[in-house]
Amino acid sequence: MKNIESLGEFGLINIIKKRFSANVSGKDIIFAAGDDCFCFKAGRSNICVTKDMLVEDVHFKKDWISAFDLGMKAVEVNVSDIASMGEVKPKYVFVGLACPGNVPVSYIKKLYEGMKKACCKYGAVIAGGDTVKSEKLVISVTVVGEGGKNIVGRNGAENGDFIGVTNTFGDSAAGLDLLTKYGAKYDFNKDQKYLISRHNLPQARLTQANKIAKHITAMTDASDGLYISVDLIAKAGEKGANIYIERIPLSEPLKRIFDARKRKEFALYGGEDFELVFTAPASKARLIKKLAPSVSYIGIINNSKKVKYFNNGKEEKTKYCGYKHF
Amino acid sequence: MKNIESLGEFGLINIIKKRFSANVSGKDIIFAAGDDCFCFKAGRSNICVTKDMLVEDVHFKKDWISAFDLGMKAVEVNVSDIASMGEVKPKYVFVGLACPGNVPVSYIKKLYEGMKKACCKYGAVIAGGDTVKSEKLVISVTVVGEGGKNIVGRNGAENGDFIGVTNTFGDSAAGLDLLTKYGAKYDFNKDQKYLISRHNLPQARLTQANKIAKHITAMTDASDGLYISVDLIAKAGEKGANIYIERIPLSEPLKRIFDARKRKEFALYGGEDFELVFTAPASKARLIKKLAPSVSYIGIINNSKKVKYFNNGKEEKTKYCGYKHF
Structure with a gap:
């Protein structure tokens, strides 16, 4: 007998969406389940x-x-x-x-x-x-x-759009890693405390979202990690994307404490950063950066229907290895 | 150190309402927390x-x-x-x-x-x-x-208003009592099955509510029992009430299976009947009964700020003895 654990969270959500929420549509509905x-x-x-x-x-x-x-x-x-x-x-x-x-x-x-x-x-x-x-x-x-x-869903990305993010990635997962390793009573240094605070006290990027909403084509928040957020935006718009790993913004504390392999793992697959991931026409990229200076661009949308990752010019094969909810 | 158990649900709700939701007011808000x-x-x-x-x-x-x-x-x-x-x-x-x-x-x-x-x-x-x-x-x-x-809160009851209910009380608590005593696998008879179904499958009285909304002054649903619902309406309107216990509608299965003492206990203090308790001017009582024939009137609102219970003309002292959430 199949149980929820073997089905996984996304399997469960798919069943719920397809079988039980599929009837949600109508002139009053702007964005539905999903x-x-x-x-x-x-x-x-x-x-x-x-x-x-x-x-x-x-x-x-x-x-x-x-x-x-x-x-x-x-x-x-x-x-x-x-x-x-x-x-x-x-x-x-x-x-x-x-x-x-x-x-x-x-x-x-x-x-x-x-x-x-x-x-x-x-x-x-x-x-x-x-x-x-x-x-x-x-x-x-x-x-x-x-x-x-200016209500924005996940599904509006267009070929050639820039992929932007509101701030650094990986800090929350790194903070959780530290808590798991050392417990909360450990005498953490300043960098470690910063990462833990990013895990315990995430900041919703509401101000930035309100400012840039008019100029963007799609958006989601990275609650389950950057990798999944990019996937969601690509799939929802029936598009592909190239992501340039070296452009993903990382905090100084993260860089000081963790090696390159761990940093990448946390930044791509770590959850709970709650940064926004959005797409916007290239022509709006500079204006958006002016409105929300913490924004970085990490990739470009294309029509390939595949998401590819590059590290300093070389393609890197990636496979999801983040948190499993069940 | 005081814990939630010793504080009780209503103590907890009071703290939350007073300290954390008290700032909820404004021209857009019709009915707030509570x-x-x-x-x-x-x-x-x-x-x-x-x-x-x-x-x-x-x-x-x-x-x-x-x-x-x-x-x-x-x-x-x-x-x-x-x-x-x-x-x-x-x-x-x-x-x-x-x-x-x-x-x-x-x-x-x-x-x-x-x-x-x-x-x-x-x-x-x-x-x-x-x-x-x-x-x-x-x-x-x-x-x-x-x-x-016609949005109706708990707080509009007026002196002289009739107190009405949409259907019978006590069935749900009786059903729960049977399940607790015998377990779900027991070979229940038809009456017992009816009471259990009233516990497991309560029916929201939406149709009745929509029909009578225009004519009533206050309403709540009896999720925590009739006794508490009457109290809530009386307190919210800064009124009192006389309730005539013999007029509280009881189902035939409840009457056949449980004695008078148990019936009263279930009907007054048993939770989860999810019937509506409302008040309406005496002049509207007949019209409401026509719109929602299952309605019964069980008492009258007065200015005493006390809720009194009468059984066939004799006052009965009552004390809450229903389910404690914590």
């Missing part, structure tokens, strides 16, 4: 909804992240999905909290303080939710955003 | 959002309910929250699924078939979601509904 958010028209407004769960001992360990930071992260990762739709503002945040009875009240207060802080940062509010008992802590956050005209 | 749904204006539309989680071995046991029924129930309980806002249609359903790796794929397919069936019933669609790994099955459903003019 994009980072579900977007629909309500009157003259564009409403975007996203939902992400964080499960104790799967997505986080209580020893490795403070309750406050966990609260912030739970909101940031959802705002990141909102950001990936372009010109959208997160407005209402709904929190489903499944929680063991023995968790201290002070822990839950800190958790909500973190969520509130992240909400305030983006002008959103905690608008409702649900609290239930469970054996492990589960935080299920839903964010409702309101969008302007 | 009502069954969060409702806001987007352009000319009224959008209602609700979120409910079902946790394995807390809200359900896999042995006691089929995957298909569990899927239906997960949607029904959320549509029930939508229904309790009056003239609202559920439109988009988002499913967060946290799931152990060893769950058979066939189980998950059945679960989604159940959700899809319930969605179809109400003209809604599964629009997106998230799948993650966990030790226990957790189903976190968010429903987005679009409302007409």
Whole structure:
């Protein structure tokens, strides 16, 4: 009997999408299941909804992240999905909290303080939710955003478009690697602390997304790593891409601590960087860089329907070796 | 150190509401945290959002309910929250699924078939979601509904209003009692099966809600039992109420199987009946009964700020003895 583990996350999502969400279409629907958010028209407004769960001992360990930071992260990762739709503002945040009875009240207060802080940062509010008992802590956050005209899906990439990213890659996976190796109590140096903070406190790139939305053709956020994000954009647009590995921006701490092989592994396959990956016409590349100076271009879209990776001019065979959800 | 168990669910909700959601107000917000749904204006539309989680071995046991029924129930309980806002249609359903790796794929397919069936019933669609790994099955459903003019909160009850309910009470708790006593494999008779089906397959009263919305002053759904629902409506409107226990509608199977004491306990304190509890001016009572014939009136709102229970003319002291979430 086949189980979820052998099917894998993407196998499971495919079944759900094909068999149970395939009937989602209609004049009111802008982007349906399969994009980072579900977007629909309500009157003259564009409403975007996203939902992400964080499960104790799967997505986080209580020893490795403070309750406050966990609260912030739970909101940031959802705002990141909102950001990936372009010109959208997160407005209402709904929190489903499944929680063991023995968790201290002070822990839950800190958790909500973190969520509130992240909400305030983006002008959103905690608008409702649900609290239930469970054996492990589960935080299920839903964010409702309101969008302007420039809503961007994953599927608009055109031949010749530049592929851009909002910041460095691999830091989050490197931070997780350090926590796994040494535990949270280890006396980390400044570089190591930086990488861990990139894992524990990702920043949604909402400001950049709002600024560049008008000029781009496709976008997603790299929650499952750069490699998968590029694949998603290429597939959604029925295009191919060439990625130039040496152009992928890496942070100085990452470069100082990890060797070239590890750096590449973290940058391509490591998840949870929550940077945006987008495509834009070459003619807009300079303007975008001006609007969002942290942007780097790492490749070009083509019609080949294949994604190829090059390292200093030489093609490199790649194979996904990132995190498996099941 | 105080923990969540000693604080209790309502203590927890109070902290969350007061400290973290208190800043929710504004011209776009119709009903905020604390009502069954969060409702806001987007352009000319009224959008209602609700979120409910079902946790394995807390809200359900896999042995006691089929995957298909569990899927239906997960949607029904959320549509029930939508229904309790009056003239609202559920439109988009988002499913967060946290799931152990060893769950058979066939189980998950059945679960989604159940959700899809319930969605179809109400003209809604599964629009997106998230799948993650966990030790226990957790189903976190968010429903987005679009409302007409007649959105009803918990807080509009007026002195002299009749208190109405959409159907019988106590069946769900009685069904759960039978499952707890005998297990799911027991050879139940027809009456017992009826009560169990009322527990496993609650029906959201959306049709009734939509029909009566225009004529009522307050409404909630009885997810935590009739006693708590009446309390919520009285408190939200800063009113009191007299409830006439002998008028609370009970099903024939409940009456045949359980004695008067048990029946009253189930009807007042048993959760998950998902019937609507509403208030309406006495002048509208007959019209409402015509629009929704299953409606019964069980009491009257007054200005006393106390909820009193009477049984055949004699006051009965009551004390909450229902399910504690933590």
